[in-house]
Amino acid sequence: xxxxxxxxxxxxxxxxxxxxxxxxxxSPLTAEEYRVDCCMFFEYVKRRRGAxxxxxxxxxxxxxxxxxxxxxxxxxxxxxxxxCGNERGVTTSTRARKIVSIRQFWKYLRAKAHLLEYNVAEExxxxxxxxxxxxxxxxxxxxRLLIESEKSARDYCILTIFLNCALRLSELVSLNLEQIxxxxxxxxxxxNRERSVFQTNATKKAIAGWLEVRKTMNPxxxxxxxxxxxxxxxxxxxxxxxxxxxx
Numbered sequence: 001x002x003x004x005x006x007x008x009x010x011x012x013x014x015x016x017x018x019x020x021x022x023x024x025x026x027s028p029l030t031a032e033e034y035r036v037d038c039c040m041f042f043e044y045v046k047r048r049r050g051a052x053x054x055x056x057x058x059x060x061x062x063x064x065x066x067x068x069x070x071x072x073x074x075x076x077x078x079x080x081x082x083x084c085g086n087e088r089g090v091t092t093s094t095r096a097r098k099i100v101s102i103r104q105f106w107k108y109l110r111a112k113a114h115l116l117e118y119n120v121a122e123e124x125x126x127x128x129x130x131x132x133x134x135x136x137x138x139x140x141x142x143x144r145l146l147i148e149s150e151k152s153a154r155d156y157c158i159l160t161i162f163l164n165c166a167l168r169l170s171e172l173v174s175l176n177l178e179q180i181x182x183x184x185x186x187x188x189x190x191x192n193r194e195r196s197v198f199q200t201n202a203t204k205k206a207i208a209g210w211l212e213v214r215k216t217m218n219p220x221x222x223x224x225x226x227x228x229x230x231x232x233x234x235x236x237x238x239x240x241x242x243x244x245x246x247x
Contacts, residue, residue, distance in 0.1 A: 010064040012115075013038055016108045025192040029170065037101035044080045045072060066115050069106075074120045077102060081127075096126045153206075153213040154225060158238060160206035161185075165197045169235050175224040180207060 017035055020026040042064050047056055081099060084090040090098075106121035142163055149155040161167060171187050179186040184196045185203075199207070207224075214226060223232035 008058075008060040008062040009035070009039070010042065010061040012064070012066065012069070012109065012113070013061070013105065015113070016105055019108060019112065027170070027190070030190075033097065034101045034105070037098040038105055041077075041080050041098070041102055042068075044083060045076055048076075048079070066109075069109065070116065072120070074123045077121060077124050092127050099124055099126045153210045154233075157206040157210035158225060160203055164200045164203045167197070169238060173223075173225065173233055173235050173238060176222045177224055178222070180224060 013035065017031040020031050020034065021028060039059070039061055042061050043056055043059070047053075077099075081095050084095050084098060085092075103121040103124055106116065106119045110116040110119040145159055146156065146163075149159050158172065161172060165185060167187060168189070171189055174188065175185070179188075184198055187195050187197055189195060210225075217226060217228065218230045219226050220230035221232050225233040225238075227233055227237065
């Protein structure tokens with residue numbers, strides 16, 4: 001799916017997203033989520049105000065300037081969140097994220113860009129999130145997955161790290177060779193926060209086995225996990241492997 005940035009976008013929103021990535025150190029993925037959420041909100045407001053469907057279909061947000069933003073009320077925001085839940089079937093957690101995206105953009109416009117005298121989004125409340133028990137693999141399920149993945153040194157190593165080191169998927173695919181040390185893995189997490197994870201013997205053995213295979217694959221990058229073409233493996237690629245492991 002192409003990025004919303006490929007279309008005519010809101011200049012103020014792009015300034016904010018640059019601030020997020022350059023100054024605040026947020027990941028490009030986080031910035032893209034904020035872009036999608038805010039542009040979806042602008043599209044909703046424009047449609048409610050009678051904008052022609054052909055204009056909306058062009059996904060042109062270049063006319064979303066500070067005057068347009070000042071005209072938006074907290075009622076518009078609540079109506080948008082209700083629309084997401086009632087008509088789009090958006091989950092509670094995703095609706096909460098959209099509220100955060102809107103609130104943070106409005107906060108930037110007032111506190112950093114000094115373009116708003118009052119931040120109406122401060123009144124916007126997030127929906128209460130249901131408490132859920134975390135889901136874990138049983139020992140038998142973990143062993144079965146490892147056995148299923150043994151035919152691929154890379155997939156086996158990925159699973160071993162997941163099971164032993166508690167990494168996020170984004171953290172795993174972004175690992176580079178220099179982050180693998182004798183006894184630890186240096187992780188760069190959300191917000192560029194760094195932490196060290198100790199390697200178990202199983203992790204060390206799996207990494208060593210994969211590195212031997214990796215040497216024969218003509219790597220085009222310093223990524224720890226690469227594809228057959230020598231490029232960095234993607235999150236989608238790992239999820240594709242997961243589907244194969246489950247079969």
